[in-house]
Amino acid sequence: MNRTTSSVLSGAFSGALSGAFSSLAGRAPLAGLLVALIILPAARESFAATKQSKSRDAKAAAVIATFRLLAQQRPWRCAKGEPVQAAPDWQAKTAQCAWQNRLQMRQWVPSQSHPDRCLTHQAVWWRWQLARHGIAAPMAAPVWDRGWRAQSAATSASALQRIAVIRQASDGRWIATEWTWTPSLRAATRKWQAGRWKLLADAAGQLRAPPRNVGGPETLALREAWEKNLKGRAGEVLPDAWRWESNGTCLRMETVGLSQAQLHLPYSRDEVRHEQRAAMQVQLARRFPKATWLMPFRLLRAKDADKGA
Numbered sequence: 001m002n003r004t005t006s007s008v009l010s011g012a013f014s015g016a017l018s019g020a021f022s023s024l025a026g027r028a029p030l031a032g033l034l035v036a037l038i039i040l041p042a043a044r045e046s047f048a049a050t051k052q053s054k055s056r057d058a059k060a061a062a063v064i065a066t067f068r069l070l071a072q073q074r075p076w077r078c079a080k081g082e083p084v085q086a087a088p089d090w091q092a093k094t095a096q097c098a099w100q101n102r103l104q105m106r107q108w109v110p111s112q113s114h115p116d117r118c119l120t121h122q123a124v125w126w127r128w129q130l131a132r133h134g135i136a137a138p139m140a141a142p143v144w145d146r147g148w149r150a151q152s153a154a155t156s157a158s159a160l161q162r163i164a165v166i167r168q169a170s171d172g173r174w175i176a177t178e179w180t181w182t183p184s185l186r187a188a189t190r191k192w193q194a195g196r197w198k199l200l201a202d203a204a205g206q207l208r209a210p211p212r213n214v215g216g217p218e219t220l221a222l223r224e225a226w227e228k229n230l231k232g233r234a235g236e237v238l239p240d241a242w243r244w245e246s247n248g249t250c251l252r253m254e255t256v257g258l259s260q261a262q263l264h265l266p267y268s269r270d271e272v273r274h275e276q277r278a279a280m281q282v283q284l285a286r287r288f289p290k291a292t293w294l295m296p297f298r299l300l301r302a303k304d305a306d307k308g309a
Helices: 003-025 028-065 067-071 121-133 187-206 217-230 269-287
Strands: 090-092 096-098 103-110 150-157 160-168 174-181 235-237 241-246 249-254
Touching (some): 028 067, 067 096, 067 103, 067 187, 090 121, 121 160, 121 174, 150 187, 160 187, 174 187, 217 235, 217 241
Antiparallel strands (some): 096 103, 103 174, 150 160, 160 174, 241 249
């Protein structure tokens, strides 16, 4: 075939292809069918990717609920070693082991609840778990938020890896779980175990809830100061207050607006009179800011109050 013949065939093919598309342009159903055939493979790939992503998420969530699925073998009761510690108001279950006792799982369930308790079970367990392993911010939220339905924390000390998760089951019960893993000395086994552990870590990371938005910088500073002054005691954040327990007494801190509120007066009679007088002066000053008073007084600004003015 010479160059002249090749150019003639190429021109004929181009003309035929152009004519075919021109005819399709006048036929809307055929053009739509051609576009659908082009888009279909891309849509199939997108659907497959979405399905695969959901499958990974489902597997990651399942390893938290089923220890056998995480270990890929039937677990057994751990040999006698470190005793299972019990958190206050929680009952510890028997620890389970796998991977030649290198993988361990422990669980706790709440004991009988009392309607008049100051803090929830989950707030007590969360503080206990952080304190016994020395976990602090920003590795984990130092105080439990009552709006959370799950929370997790992960730490590593030398060769020991640790993941803790507390979550509310579908039936409303709370379950606290802790996994520990000591990597194998064999490289191939350690690599396989690391893959299973990463699956658990990803699932626990999905349960990590963000802290509640506390408001402006002043409220944030007060929140940080309150958390530091808890000094190992359990605390809990409610929608309208912060609560903690000290020596059997339930304490509460809340924001009070300019409306009427209860004032906790001291027991001394003289101090009560001073408190009542000060409270009345504050209310009158807020209600009549331009009034003239027989005894002058003024309200201290927040920045002056810290200086003792």
